[in-house]
Amino acid sequence: MKQNELKNQDGLTESEFLQQYDPSSYQRPSVTVDMLIFTVTDEERANYRKLSEKTLKLLLIKRGDHPDMGQWALPGGFVRFKESVEEAALRELREETNIDQVYMEQLYTWGDVNRDPRTRVISCSYMALVDRGSLNVQAGDDAVDAGWFGVEYEVVQEQRQLIADGLRREKLVKITLSHETVQLSALVKLVEIREGRVCKVEREILESRGIGFDHAKIIEYAIERLRNKLEYTDIVFNLMPEAFTLSELQQVYEVILGRPLLAAAFRRKIAPMVEETKRFTKNAGHRPSRFYRFNPLWLSREQE
Amino acid sequence: MKQNELKNQDGLTESEFLQQYDPSSYQRPSVTVDMLIFTVTDEERANYRKLSEKTLKLLLIKRGDHPDMGQWALPGGFVRFKESVEEAALRELREETNIDQVYMEQLYTWGDVNRDPRTRVISCSYMALVDRGSLNVQAGDDAVDAGWFGVEYEVVQEQRQLIADGLRREKLVKITLSHETVQLSALVKLVEIREGRVCKVEREILESRGIGFDHAKIIEYAIERLRNKLEYTDIVFNLMPEAFTLSELQQVYEVILGRPLLAAAFRRKIAPMVEETKRFTKNAGHRPSRFYRFNPLWLSREQE
DNA sequence: TCAATAGTGTCTATTAGACAGTATACC
DNA sequence: GGTATACTGTCTAATAGACACTATTGA
Numbered sequence: 256m257k258q259n260e261l262k263n264q265d266g267l268t269e270s271e272f273l274q275q276y277d278p279s280s281y282q283r284p285s286v287t288v289d290m291l292i293f294t295v296t297d298e299e300r301a302n303y304r305k306l307s308e309k310t311l312k313l314l315l316i317k318r319g320d321h322p323d324m325g326q327w328a329l330p331g332g333f334v335r336f337k338e339s340v341e342e343a344a345l346r347e348l349r350e351e352t353n354i355d356q357v358y359m360e361q362l363y364t365w366g367d368v369n370r371d372p373r374t375r376v377i378s379c380s381y382m383a384l385v386d387r388g389s390l391n392v393q394a395g396d397d398a399v400d401a402g403w404f405g406v407e408y409e410v411v412q413e414q415r416q417l418i419a420d421g422l423r424r425e426k427l428v429k430i431t432l433s434h435e436t437v438q439l440s441a442l443v444k445l446v447e448i449r450e451g452r453v454c455k456v457e458r459e460i461l462e463s464r465g466i467g468f469d470h471a472k473i474i475e476y477a478i479e480r481l482r483n484k485l486e487y488t489d490i491v492f493n494l495m496p497e498a499f500t501l502s503e504l505q506q507v508y509e510v511i512l513g514r515p516l517l518a519a520a521f522r523r524k525i526a527p528m529v530e531e532t533k534r535f536t537k538n539a540g541h542r543p544s545r546f547y548r549f550n551p552l553w554l555s556r557e558q559e
Numbered sequence: 560m561k562q563n564e565l566k567n568q569d570g571l572t573e574s575e576f577l578q579q580y581d582p583s584s585y586q587r588p589s590v591t592v593d594m595l596i597f598t599v600t601d602e603e604r605a606n607y608r609k610l611s612e613k614t615l616k617l618l619l620i621k622r623g624d625h626p627d628m629g630q631w632a633l634p635g636g637f638v639r640f641k642e643s644v645e646e647a648a649l650r651e652l653r654e655e656t657n658i659d660q661v662y663m664e665q666l667y668t669w670g671d672v673n674r675d676p677r678t679r680v681i682s683c684s685y686m687a688l689v690d691r692g693s694l695n696v697q698a699g700d701d702a703v704d705a706g707w708f709g710v711e712y713e714v715v716q717e718q719r720q721l722i723a724d725g726l727r728r729e730k731l732v733k734i735t736l737s738h739e740t741v742q743l744s745a746l747v748k749l750v751e752i753r754e755g756r757v758c759k760v761e762r763e764i765l766e767s768r769g770i771g772f773d774h775a776k777i778i779e780y781a782i783e784r785l786r787n788k789l790e791y792t793d794i795v796f797n798l799m800p801e802a803f804t805l806s807e808l809q810q811v812y813e814v815i816l817g818r819p820l821l822a823a824a825f826r827r828k829i830a831p832m833v834e835e836t837k838r839f840t841k842n843a844g845h846r847p848s849r850f851y852r853f854n855p856l857w858l859s860r861e862q863e
Numbered sequence: 864t865c866a867a868t869a870g871t872g873t874c875t876a877t878t879a880g881a882c883a884g885t886a887t888a889c890c
Numbered sequence: 891g892g893t894a895t896a897c898t899g900t901c902t903a904a905t906a907g908a909c910a911c912t913a914t915t916g917a
Contacts, residue, residue, distance in 0.1 A: 261625075261628045261629050263623075263624045263625055263628055264623075264624065267625065268625075269625045269626055269628065269676075272624075272625035272626070273625065273626065273676055273677060276677050276678070281637075281640070282640040283587045283588070283589055283590070283640070284587070284590055284638065284640060285587055286587070286588055286590060286670075286681055319567070319568075320567045320568070321565075321567055321571065321572075321573045321577065322573055322577065324565045324567055324573065325565050333585075334588065334670070334681070336585070336586040336587070336588060336679055337672060337679075338672065339670045339671045339672050340668060340670025340671075340681060341670060343670075356755065356756070356757050357756070357757065358756060358757060358758055361667060361668065363665060364644060364665065364668040364683050366590075366638070366643045366644025366645060366647075366683065367643045367644075368641060368642065368643050372573075372577055373577060373580050374580070375640055375641075377590055377638070377644060377683075379668050379670065379681075386756065417855075417856075420855075421855050422855045422856065449855055451660065452660070452661070452662060452690065452796060452797050452853075453660050453661065453662060454662055454797070492756060493756050493758070549756075551721075551724075551725050551726045551753055552721075552726065
């Protein structure tokens with residue numbers, strides 16, 4: 256940015272203006288990042304020839320200090336004055352997972368006034384997708400414990416209602432998070448009101464068992480985004496190892512979308528995104544499956 | 560949030576902890592909102608029987624003080640300590656356009672360290688779509704002038720390049736903004752690097768003529784989002800008056816997407832989103848066109 | 864009558880869903 | 891041989907692109 260020689264109403268040039276500018280003259284909110292770190296894991300096989308099932312997992316930290324001490328929350332922390340928001344997110348990611356070569360994207364910024372009892376906190380959420388193989392988790396510094404929670408997302412109620420000059424849609428989503436013996440859950444209400452031309456979506460936490468702050472809302476949002484992007488981008492491959500079978504890939508889609516897919520159609524759709532390898536699975540108790548890898552020449556449409 | 564009777568490492572309960580918590584102990588960034596307020600206007604008709612052309616317009620404010628005094632920038636301002644980020648956006652919108660019943664959505668939060676020479680500023684951008692009819696613009700308080708700028712978006716170069724273990728895509732976008740005799744322009748470079756599983760998109764401003772701060776980048780991002788959402792949601796109707804013809808609607812699509820559409824396919828696709836009225840255009844110099852209105856029963860897929 | 868737009872019909876290509884049918888390992 | 895998965899073929903339905911064709915007005 257070039258310096259500006261114009262003088263403002265007080266007769267100051269840009270550099271004079273900046274010299275007298277006092278940033279401490281009003282109260283500022285704090286800014287944090289919240290990380291939604293997802294991965295997919297294999298569960299135990301029920302029997303030697305069955306495929307192992309996949310589970311979508313989310314990393315949570317047990318809060319070791321106030322506020323919401325003892326509850327589980329998204330990893331995250333304050334954005335430092337001299338780092339960008341993205342750098343803060345990468346730093347948190349590294350602190351929690353010990354890796355930094357991962358896919359990460361910004362989700363949404365949560366700006367309500369009373370999100371945190373300490374002070375006014377605006378939080379910018381990021382979603383990271385990591386492949387289980389490259390992972391070696393450790394608890395963050397201010398956390399008693401960290402855990403990968405299995406994620407379940409269920410729409411328990413859906414309503415549509417005509418109102419004056421528009422429509423109101425309501426959806427109740429139950430989110431269940433489980434890790435060893437710990438089970439957390441939340442009920443999030445999504446309301447979409449359309450009145451005339453105004454359309455507004457609001458999220459409200461009706462119940463939050465063991466999940467700190469307003470993080471249930473953020474988790475709900477992230478799962479929706481993940482599901483949507485799964486369908487029109489190639490982000491899945493961030494959850495996969497270097498080589499994978501198409502059945503595994505399909506399982507990952509199914510566990511994230513929460514519904515079964517037809518193999519034939521799935522393979523057709525996925526075909527241009529992957530390339531064959533010469534390797535096959537072994538000792539499966541059934542027909543071996545070919546390994547594929549991501550085809551980087553695949554052209555995704557521009558995102559977002 | 561319930562108070563917590565647990566004691567932390569210092570032996571404090573939650574309420575004791577909050578009492579001794581000092582939020583002023585470290586330096587904080589400022590948070591602002593930047594508003595991308597779009598509308599579509601009719602240009603003069605070239606001849607009595609031609610249709611008038613549509614133009615996509617964006618509201619910009621001429622900066623009346625440092626920094627970037629004299630340049631044009633997105634309307635916006637600081638988020639106050641006791642208002643939510645969304646409230647701040649609505650407030651700015653009201654200050655600029657004098658209306659508050661409009662469509663608005665959060666776009667992205669820009670968190671680089673040196674975005675603003677005054678101090679560290681994190682900016683949360685919002686897009687608002689308004690219909691020209693309900694509009695009566697006035698300049699904001701700290702602005703010398705406000706103007707609706709015609710928006711042109713042109714991809715001037717596109718490159719794909721194989722790199723070790725991945726792909727690099729580069730796109731140069733030229734944005735031109737014009738209002739009366741003022742013409743602003745910017746060249747934004749978009750780089751998408753895909754190395755192994757890591758995928759990153761970065762935006763860089765190569766040239767910015769008359770556009771303040773890093774706003775050219777934000778404008779580029781907003782236009783991309785607007786284009787994408789046009790295709791899979793019903794946001795167009797926020798840019799339309801209560802009643803409109805399908806040709807007008809198609810024109811709006813065309814001017815935003817920057818390419819012509821085939822009428823037959825367009826009508827088929829749009830059909831379930833609109834409902835007929837009994838009114839027709841008059842004195843057009845050609846066959847009259849039926850007016851339609853938005854059908855609020857149309858079910859958009861869940862957004863984002 | 865004709866310029867200019869409004870609106871429809873239909874052929875084709877592509878894609879998603881459904882499901883049957885074949886292939887192949889390992890116990 | 892039987893089980894469980896891998897993978898293909900094909901019918902159908904839905905949708906998008908292309909383009910020709912008909913309809914309707916005001917000057």
